[in-house]
Amino acid sequence: MQSSDAVRESEAERMKASISSSTKLVNSVNSNGVHDVVNGNSDKALLPTVKLSQDEQDVVRLIGQHLLSLGLNRAAEELVLESGCMLEHPIAVKFKVCVLEGNWDKAETLLSEFRPMLKSEKNLKKIRFLILEQKYLELIEDNKEIDALICLRNEITSLKYSIDRVHELSRLIMCSNKEDLRIQASWDGKGALSRQKLMDKLQGYIPPTLLLPPNRLRMLLRQAMDLHRERCLINNTKITEESLLADHSCNRHNLPCITKQILTDHSDQVWYVQFSHDGQKLATGSKDTSVIIWRLNNGKFEKVQKFKDRADCVSFLAWSPDDKYLLICGPESVSDATVLNVETGEVQCRVHNYSEDQLMLGDWTKDGQKFVVAGPKGQFYECNLEGTVLKSWDGVRVQGLRCHKDGKTVLAADTHMRIKSYNFADKTDRFILQEDHPIMSFDQCKSGRYVVLNMSGQGLHLWDIKTSCLVRKFRGVKQGNDAIFSCFGGIDDSFVASGSEDHEVYIFHVRHESPVAVLSGHTKTVNCVSWNSNDVNMIASASDDGTVRIWGPSDSDNEDECTYF
Numbered sequence: 001m002q003s004s005d006a007v008r009e010s011e012a013e014r015m016k017a018s019i020s021s022s023t024k025l026v027n028s029v030n031s032n033g034v035h036d037v038v039n040g041n042s043d044k045a046l047l048p049t050v051k052l053s054q055d056e057q058d059v060v061r062l063i064g065q066h067l068l069s070l071g072l073n074r075a076a077e078e079l080v081l082e083s084g085c086m087l088e089h090p091i092a093v094k095f096k097v098c099v100l101e102g103n104w105d106k107a108e109t110l111l112s113e114f115r116p117m118l119k120s121e122k123n124l125k126k127i128r129f130l131i132l133e134q135k136y137l138e139l140i141e142d143n144k145e146i147d148a149l150i151c152l153r154n155e156i157t158s159l160k161y162s163i164d165r166v167h168e169l170s171r172l173i174m175c176s177n178k179e180d181l182r183i184q185a186s187w188d189g190k191g192a193l194s195r196q197k198l199m200d201k202l203q204g205y206i207p208p209t210l211l212l213p214p215n216r217l218r219m220l221l222r223q224a225m226d227l228h229r230e231r232c233l234i235n236n237t238k239i240t241e242e243s244l245l246a247d248h249s250c251n252r253h254n255l256p257c258i259t260k261q262i263l264t265d266h267s268d269q270v271w272y273v274q275f276s277h278d279g280q281k282l283a284t285g286s287k288d289t290s291v292i293i294w295r296l297n298n299g300k301f302e303k304v305q306k307f308k309d310r311a312d313c314v315s316f317l318a319w320s321p322d323d324k325y326l327l328i329c330g331p332e333s334v335s336d337a338t339v340l341n342v343e344t345g346e347v348q349c350r351v352h353n354y355s356e357d358q359l360m361l362g363d364w365t366k367d368g369q370k371f372v373v374a375g376p377k378g379q380f381y382e383c384n385l386e387g388t389v390l391k392s393w394d395g396v397r398v399q400g401l402r403c404h405k406d407g408k409t410v411l412a413a414d415t416h417m418r419i420k421s422y423n424f425a426d427k428t429d430r431f432i433l434q435e436d437h438p439i440m441s442f443d444q445c446k447s448g449r450y451v452v453l454n455m456s457g458q459g460l461h462l463w464d465i466k467t468s469c470l471v472r473k474f475r476g477v478k479q480g481n482d483a484i485f486s487c488f489g490g491i492d493d494s495f496v497a498s499g500s501e502d503h504e505v506y507i508f509h510v511r512h513e514s515p516v517a518v519l520s521g522h523t524k525t526v527n528c529v530s531w532n533s534n535d536v537n538m539i540a541s542a543s544d545d546g547t548v549r550i551w552g553p554s555d556s557d558n559e560d561e562c563t564y565f
Contacts, residue, residue, distance in 0.1 A: 052083065060085045062217040069215065089114065092211040099199050100192070104135040114210060123205040129161045134198050136169060138190040141178050148173060233509040233516050236490045236536055255490075255507060256539045256551040257517050263548040265292055265303055270542035271315045272485065272528045276323040279534025281342070283326055284548050285314030291328055293342060301550060305345055310338060315483075316361055321368040325385070329360050329373065337362055337373045339387065349387030353379070361398060366407035372424075374398035376415060382424045391424045400441045405448030411465075413439035419451070419465070433468050435461070440483045445493040446533075450510070452496050454484050460498055462510060476515050478502045482525070489531020489539065497539055499526025505541050505551070521549055 052060065060079060064087040067076040080087060091114045098107035111127060118124050132155050139148035152173075157166060175181040178189065188194040203213055213219070221244060228247060229235055235250045268288035275282055282294040282301055290308040294301040307328075316329035325348055328338040336352040337359040351359060351373055358375035365371065370390065374380040380393040400413035409421040411432065417439060419432040438456040445451070450471070453461045460474035477484075478501040486498035488510075495516075496508045505519035505526055524544035532538040539551045 052085070057083075057085050061087050061212060062220070065212050066215075066217040069218075088212055089117070089210040092206060096199060096211060099131070099202065100195050102138065102190075102195060104131060107131055117207070117210055118205070119207070120205075125159055125161050127202055127205050129156065129159055130198060130201055132156045132159070133165075133169065134194065137172070137181070137185060137187055137194075140173060140175065140181055141190045145173060230511075233512050236495070254537065254553050255517055256537050256553055257507070257519050258552060258554045259519075259521050259549050260538075260552040261300055261550040263292075263294065263301060263303075263550070264546070265306075266290065266546055266548075268546060269524075269544040270527065270546060270548055271313065272317050273530050273540045273542035273548055274317045274319060274528075275530045275532045275534075275538075275540065276319050277321060277533065278323055279532045279538075281319075281323065282530075282540060282548075283317045283319065284542060285317050285328065286546075287313045289313055291317065291326070291340065293326075305342070307340055307345070309347060310334075318363050318371070320364045320371075321366065325364075325368075327362045327364065327371055327373070329362055331360065332358050332376070335359065339371070339385065348385060349383075351381065351383050351387050351389065353381065353389055353392075361401040363401050363403040363410070365403055366405075372401065372403060372410050374401050374412060380412070380422075391427075393422060393424070393427075396422070399439050400453075402442065402444045402451075405444065405446070411442075411444065411451070413442055413453070419453075419463075431468075432465050433463050433470075438481075440479065440481070441485045443485070443487045445488040447493070450488070450493075452486050452488065452498075454479060454486050454498065456481050460486060460496065460508070462496070472510070472513055474498075474506075474508045474515070475513050476500070476506050476518070482527075484526070485528040487529055487531050489533070490536050495531070497529040497531055499529050499541060499543070501525045503543070503545075505529055505539075519551060522547070 060083045064076045064079050064085070067079065076087070091110055095107055095110040095114070098110060108128070108131065111124070115124055132151060136148055136151045136156060139151060152170060156169065172181060172185055175184055181187070182189050188197065203211065225242060225244070232250050234255060236254045237250070263284065266284065266286040266288055268286055270284055270286045272285040273282065280296050284292050284294070289310050289312060290306055291314050292303055293305040293307070295304045310328070310330065312330040312334045314328055315331045318327040320326070324341065324343055326340045326342050328340060335355055335357045336350050338350050339348040341348045356377065357379045358377045359373045359379060360375045362371055362373040370382055370384055372380075372382050374396065376397050376399060378395050378397050380396045380398055381389045382391045383389050396412060397415040398412045399415060402411045404411050404421060408425070409423045411419055411421055413419045415438070417435045417437060419439065419442070421430045421432055423429070435453065435455065437458050440454045440456050442451050442453045449464060449466050451463050451465055453463065455461055457480060458473075459477040459479060461470060462472040462474065463469065464471050474496065477498050480501060484499045484501070486496060489495055489497055494510055496510060498506050500506055503520075503522045503524055503526060505522070506515045507517040507519070509516050519541075522541065522543040522545050526541050526543045528542045530540045532540070537553045541549050541551065543549070
């Protein structure tokens with residue numbers, strides 16, 4: 001990463017370039033008869049040879065602005081001469097230069113000149129207030145306290161705008177030094193950076209017919225490329241550079257749809273699979289009561305540890321944030337949860353509060369120092385690494401569990417077909433969403449905003465938990481009353497993958513209700529799918545057929561394990 005000094009130097013150079021570009025634009029408007037051509041007052045300059053529509057004039061203005069930003073000033077001038085299109089209003093451009101150079105009195109004078117074109121007295125007052133605020137702060141930084149007080153009393157206060165902000169500004173006069181002023185005012189100090197930020201604010205109150213937003217053409221092209229790429233339902237690669245000369249296109253074989261490896265070391269149904277956070281390890285839990293830890297080596301997973309210290313089946317696993325520990329839970333018949341130290345292979349702790357407990361689910365807090373376990377009988381515990389129950393929440397019959405990305409709350413799906421958030425610190429809870437069928441399990445995306453629910457008899461539902469809105473119902477997954485675990489994954493968590501009772505693995509794009517691919521290979525119910533967060537082209541699936549399949553992208557167009565839609 002760049003140092004703060006390097007960043008400031010870079011920003012300063014950019015601001016100088018912005019001032020230079022604006023100055024050149026003023027000169028281009030006032031030289032060679034361009035200004036007269038735009039206003040139709042010159043007999044010497046070329047008049048437009050074609051009649052341009054408003055859209056075409058806007059395009060010409062954008063091209064002209066872009067040419068100036070590249071330093072192609074003569075080309076921009078020729079464009080203005082031949083088209084007869086004024087790139088930006090001369091007074092508005094001069095105003096921008098004055099702001100960037102800190103010529104506040106001249107900026108106020110020019111502001112009055114194009115006042116009739118602003119169409120809003122409120123916008124005019126806001127612009128004046130922001131300019132005077134910058135002027136006031138710069139006077140304080142220059143140790144001109146008397147001039148600053150005059151500005152505050154005679155200019156800023158007389159506007160009768162944002163009284164609360166005026167009171168805040170008045171207190172800044174007491175700052176002991178420049179650094180204190182910048183901290184108290186949340187300001188970058190006198191100079192190009194703060195003035196450019198001021199101009200960016202002012203731009204929102206000045207009509208684009210007068211002054212184009214900076215780098216407008218480049219921004220529009222980037223938005224178009226991003227939108228086109230976002231509409232691609234099979235994009236699963238980070239694109240660092242893409243040409244404007246062709247539409248975005250993706251090879252659908254980039255999706256992890258081909259079996260690369262089959263793990264067969266379990267002797268019974270495999271109920272859970274989970275990649276470690278670093279993507280280098282894989283944990284699998286089985287009805288055969290064992291947990292196997294696998295490590296990635298030259299593109300293949302090798303068994304490095306088999307943990308069989310439990311007398312019961314393994315139905316749920318969760319890696320700690322540092323991948324040092326693995327939380328292990330079992331089905332309804334199991335009353336305890338185990339934490340395994342993966343590095344030593346030893347049991348770190350066990351949680352066994354009451355013999356009638358059913359601790360079937362769990363997750364780790366953000367700092368990795370605590371974990372939460374719960375079950376359908378109403379047990380809901382927060383524990384430390386010694387296995388001590390620190391806090392409990394009575395009466396919550398949990399069907400699904402995730403520690404929220406905010407690091408403070410826990411999301412839990414209960415037997416009332418709803419999800420609520422729970423804060424163990426202050427024992428408060430908040431309603432998130434309500435379904436009309438049982439929630440068997442759910443996963444949360446990395447940003448924390450969306451959850452995908454595996455619903456009994458309903459398949460997959462995608463919810464926005466910020467707005468408590470059902471976003472989408474995915475079609476195809478077959479699920480009854482048994483738990484199937486789905487996951488987010490792929491580039492920017494753009495995909496959802498889920499197992500199914502029809503022996504398939506389904507991959508959906510989050511913006512499309514039908515699957516983009518269906519993966520065939522398992523011969524019985526697929527219980528759990530995990531997407532490698534460190535390798536977006538790798539997923540793992542666990543099945544009742546006793547195998548774990550590792551899926552990756554195709555090496556050719558002739559693979560037939562996957563159906564594309």
